[in-house]
Amino acid sequence: MSSAELVGATTHKPVVSAATAPCVDIVVPVFNEATGLEDSVRRLHDYLVVHFPFTFRITIADNASTDETWSVAQHLSVSLAGVAAVQPDRELGRLELPGANG
Secondary structure: OOHHHOEOOOOOOOOOOOOOOOEEEEEEEEOOOHHHHHHHHHHHHHHHHHHOOOEEEEEEEEOOOOOOHHHHHHHHHHHOOOEEEEOHHHHHOOOOOOOOOO
């Protein structure tokens, strides 16, 4: 993904040196998860910061939610290091199958 596709795509810096530590990407697919999203991502982020020995990035992938999920995801991406937010349908467009529309 290009930097234009990620909101707040910073990466957590571990105690392990960057030369030896892999970066682990964790993708959290969501659809209409506004109510519990912030608590869940903050809990995951806090756990990774304390217990995970590698650099990480959490990417919240909003699947065209109709509630406030995207707003919550954007808020998390700017307030937590190592968290990004994407909307694949809006950024990549929907795939259309030939002949699907008649």
